[in-house]
Amino acid sequence: xxxxxxLFGLGTVGSGVxxxxxxxxxxxxxxxxxxxxxxxxxxxxxxxERTGFIQNFPITDNATDILNNPDIQIVVEVMGTLDQAxxxxxxxxxxxxxxxxxxxxxxxSRGQELVTIAETNGVxxxxxxxxxxxIPILRTLSTSFTADEISRVAGIINGxxxxxxTQMTTNNLAYANALKLAQDMGFAESDPTxxxxxxxxxxxxxxxxxxAFGVQPVLGDLAITGIANVTDADIAxxxxxxxxxxxxxxxxxxxDTKEAISIEVSPQLVPFSHPLATVHNENNAVLVxxxxxxxxxxxxxxxxxxxxxxxxxxxxxxxxxxxALNTPGHPFNSFNQDLDLAKPSQRIARRFIVVEVDDTxxxxxxxxxxxxxxxISFTDLKQTPAANGTARMVALTHPAxxxxxxxxxxxIRNADGINLAAEYKLFS
Numbered sequence: 352x353x354x355x356x357x358l359f360g361l362g363t364v365g366s367g368v369x370x371x372x373x374x375x376x377x378x379x380x381x382x383x384x385x386x387x388x389x390x391x392x393x394x395x396x397x398x399x400e401r402t403g404f405i406q407n408f409p410i411t412d413n414a415t416d417i418l419n420n421p422d423i424q425i426v427v428e429v430m431g432t433l434d435q436a437x438x439x440x441x442x443x444x445x446x447x448x449x450x451x452x453x454x455x456x457x458x459x460s461r462g463q464e465l466v467t468i469a470e471t472n473g474v475x476x477x478x479x480x481x482x483x484x485x486i487p488i489l490r491t492l493s494t495s496f497t498a499d500e501i502s503r504v505a506g507i508i509n510g511x512x513x514x515x516x517t518q519m520t521t522n523n524l525a526y527a528n529a530l531k532l533a534q535d536m537g538f539a540e541s542d543p544t545x546x547x548x549x550x551x552x553x554x555x556x557x558x559x560x561x562x563a564f565g566v567q568p569v570l571g572d573l574a575i576t577g578i579a580n581v582t583d584a585d586i587a588x589x590x591x592x593x594x595x596x597x598x599x600x601x602x603x604x605x606x607d608t609k610e611a612i613s614i615e616v617s618p619q620l621v622p623f624s625h626p627l628a629t630v631h632n633e634n635n636a637v638l639v640x641x642x643x644x645x646x647x648x649x650x651x652x653x654x655x656x657x658x659x660x661x662x663x664x665x666x667x668x669x670x671x672x673x674x675a676l677n678t679p680g681h682p683f684n685s686f687n688q689d690l691d692l693a694k695p696s697q698r699i700a701r702r703f704i705v706v707e708v709d710d711t712x713x714x715x716x717x718x719x720x721x722x723x724x725x726x727i728s729f730t731d732l733k734q735t736p737a738a739n740g741t742a743r744m745v746a747l748t749h750p751a752x753x754x755x756x757x758x759x760x761x762x763i764r765n766a767d768g769i770n771l772a773a774e775y776k777l778f779s
Contacts, residue, residue: 354671355390357417357448359439360430361401361410364453364480365392367660368427368667369404379664383671387425391417395430418442425670427663428452429480437461444468444476449679451666453480453659459554463567466682473680475673477666482555483508483635485658486651487665492562492639493684499641503603504563505778508555510633510653511539511546512578512598516618517631520586520595526579538633548577549598549616556600560614563602563639565686572692574615581618585773588745589703592731594620595628599778603640604690605697613693619778620703626650627778695753701730701777702748702756709768710737718744718769725758727751747777 356372358365369389372379380386392410401410409416417423418439426443428436428450436454443450445468452458458465458478469476479489483506492504507513511533518529530547533539545551553575557568578598589596599621602614621628626648630636635653640646652658673679708714715734722729728749735743756774763771 352385352675354385354387354425354674355420355423356387356667357420357423357426358389358392359414359417359426359428359436361392361394362429362431363656364429364659364663365427366401366403367656368429368663371657371660371664373404379668383668384675385671387667387671390423391420393417414439414442418446418448423448424674425449425451425667427667428454429663430454433457433460437465440465440476441468444472444474447472447474449475449670449674450477451480451663451670452476452478453663454478455481455551455554455558459557460570462558462561470680470682475670475679475681475683477669477683478558479666480659480662482558483637483649484510484651484653484655485661486635486637486649486653487662488559488637488649489562489683490665491649492559493686496563496639496641496644499643501563501639501641502609503601503640504559504637505599505601505603506637506648507597507627507630507635508559508600508637508653509546509549509552509598510635511543512549512552513630513634513653514538514632515547516578516581516586516596516598519581519583520590521631523583525583526581547579549575552598552600552616556602556614556616559600559637560602560612562684562686564604564612564690565688566612566690567687568614572614574617576615576617578618580773582773584743585705585775588705588733589620589775591733592620592703592747593623594703594777595623596775597621597627597630597778599627601778605693605699610691611693611697612690613698615698617776619776621778625778695757698753699750701750701779702727702746703773703775703777704746704748704771705773706744706746706763707770707772708742708744710740710742711768714768715742715744717766721759721762721766722746722748725751725755725762727755727759743772
């Protein structure tokens with residue numbers, strides 16, 4: 352069976368898709384029983400030079416060249432836009448063409464609508480490449496954990512932030528210098544907001560939460576904190592206590608009966624002994640905790656031409672298999688259930704807290720009194736001698752809830768000479 356592919360986007364990922372299809376054509380045919388080939392590509396800039404593959408197909412800038420082409424059964428969308436990609440994917444699905452996309456922002460925000468359209472039209476919609484690049488986490492969640500109850504899915508799912516934090520830790524770079532290095536090396540965009548403020552990881556965590564727990568969160572349901580305020584002093588103090596700071600996406604069941612779900616993106620302290628602490632630079636890793644299987648970790652490159660293109664190819668071969676078996680049209684993930692969003696009192700963790708205090712008599716005593724009033728106790732405490740009239744107190748706490756931390760934040764905000772400089776959860 353010959354299967355025609357229409358490609359929207361011929362940038363880094365799109366070129367990688369063509370390259371793999373051309374170089375591994377015989378192997379793909381042997382595994383799927385079908386020959387997959389690109390019949391047409393649509394791009395924004397026709398004048399851009401494209402290398403690394405054989406251009407044996409036309410390239411135009413007109414979407415209808417693909418959407419109206421009867422020789423194209425599968426549409427691959429790797430443009431990276433939002434509204435335009437939504438329009439193209441919707442039109443492709445309604446034209447009864449199968450769709451493969453790597454567009455995490457779109458799937459996180461409008462994925463359920465597109466899934467319904469695909470199911471109505473009896474076609475496939477796959478998006479493995481939307482989360483964690485070359486790591487096959489979505490298909491693992493949808494097939495390998497169907498008989499298990501997942502209690503937590505967590506991990507490092509943004510390579511840019513992980514690269515920056517790695518450079519701050521291993522090379523003692525300040526945040527601004529680490530960010531510039533990431534930009535110079537192509538790991539960060541000229542406007543890095545989406546990555547460093549946690550939004551990229553949040554979109555991926557929304558998709559992971561859907562597959563792991565069957566919930567349909569929106570961006571406003573997540574607590575999101577990026578890495579822009581992480582300082583070299585925070586990293587040094589965390590290291591001294593035996594922890595690495597990592598930007599994590601964490602979705603987990605909480606509450607006495609595990610009836611609620613907490614979904615957040617934030618920098619957290621990971622023990623040096625934990626596998627996530629060894630995930631460096633642009634690499635990603637996802638942990639899945641199942642009641643039966645225990646803890647499983649998938650590790651690999653979170654972005655890049657070939658890893659992401661390989662995930663696109665995984666989806667393409669799954670569409671080819673469905674076509675060969677005449678079984679297309681089933682949702683990528685059909686798991687659906689209602690879980691309440693966790694309340695602040697249900698989000699409980701040990702904490703790493705940094706307080707800056709004016710070096711005046713009784714000031715430190717006032718701080719410890721505030722924590723005692725909120726019923727937060729310390730396991731470790733470190734005080735740095737006063738510099739410029741301000742002392743730095745770093746504490747590790749026993750488990751405390753977000754509700755308790757909110758009391759502390761309000762109290763300190765209304766106090767003179769005291770500043771809550773940083774607060775991180777401890778991951779375990």
